[in-house]
Amino acid sequence: MTKTTDTDPREEMAHLIGRIGSDGDMEAFEQVFRAFGPRVRAYMMRLVRDPQAAEELMQETMMTVWRKAAQFDAEKGNAATWIFTIARNLRIDSYRRSRRPDFDPNDPAFVPDADPTADQTMEARDDERRLHAALEELPPEQRRLLDLAFFDEASHSEIARRLDLPLGTVKSRIRLAFNRLRATLGDRS
Known part of the structure; x- marks a missing residue:
C-alpha cells in the first residue's frame, strides 16, 4: 500500500487493522508489524532491560494484534493506543508470572502429616x-x-x-x- 500525502497515518493504521480483522490480510499485518514492531520492542526494552524478553514480548504483542484485530474499534481510540495497551497488559502479565513462585509439591504445607507411630x-x-x-x-x-x-x-x-x-x-x-x-x-x- 503506498502512502499518499492526504491520508492520515492514524486512519491508515485503523484501516490496516480493519483489513487484518475482517480478512486476515497478511500484507496489512506486515505493514502494521513494520510500523509498530520496532516501537513496541523499544518500549519493552525500556521496561524489562533484557533484549530477549523484549523481543518475546514484542512478538507476543504483535501476535495478539493479529488474533484480536477484529476487536479494534477506531471510534474508541487510535491504533497506536490500542497496540501499546496490549503491550502494556502483556508486560504486566509477564511480570506477574515471573514473580509467582513455582508450585513445590514437597512444600511442608502440601505434604500430609505422617500417621503417628504406635x-x-x-x-x-x-x-x-x-x-x-x-x-x-x-x-x-x-x-x-x-x-x-x-x-x-x-x-x-x-x-x-x-x-x-x-x-x-x-x-x-x-x-x-x-x-x-x-x-x-x-x-x-
Whole structure:
C-alpha cells in the first residue's frame, strides 16, 4: 500500500487493522508489524532491560494484534493506543508470572502429616487420660471456666458476662486452674 500525502497515518493504521480483522490480510499485518514492531520492542526494552524478553514480548504483542484485530474499534481510540495497551497488559502479565513462585509439591504445607507411630498413639492416649483425670480434680467452677474458654471458645469477657463475674476474677480463676493442672500433671519435658 503506498502512502499518499492526504491520508492520515492514524486512519491508515485503523484501516490496516480493519483489513487484518475482517480478512486476515497478511500484507496489512506486515505493514502494521513494520510500523509498530520496532516501537513496541523499544518500549519493552525500556521496561524489562533484557533484549530477549523484549523481543518475546514484542512478538507476543504483535501476535495478539493479529488474533484480536477484529476487536479494534477506531471510534474508541487510535491504533497506536490500542497496540501499546496490549503491550502494556502483556508486560504486566509477564511480570506477574515471573514473580509467582513455582508450585513445590514437597512444600511442608502440601505434604500430609505422617500417621503417628504406635508408641506415639499410646503416649497421646496416656496424656489424654492424665489430662482428663487432672481436670476431674479441679474445683467445679474452675473446670467450668476452662470448658467455656477452650471447648466453647468463649473469650474471657464473654465468660464474665455469661457467669456474671468480674473480668479480673475470670482471668485469675483460669490462671489458678492452669497452675493446678501443671502441678497435677508435672513438668513432662
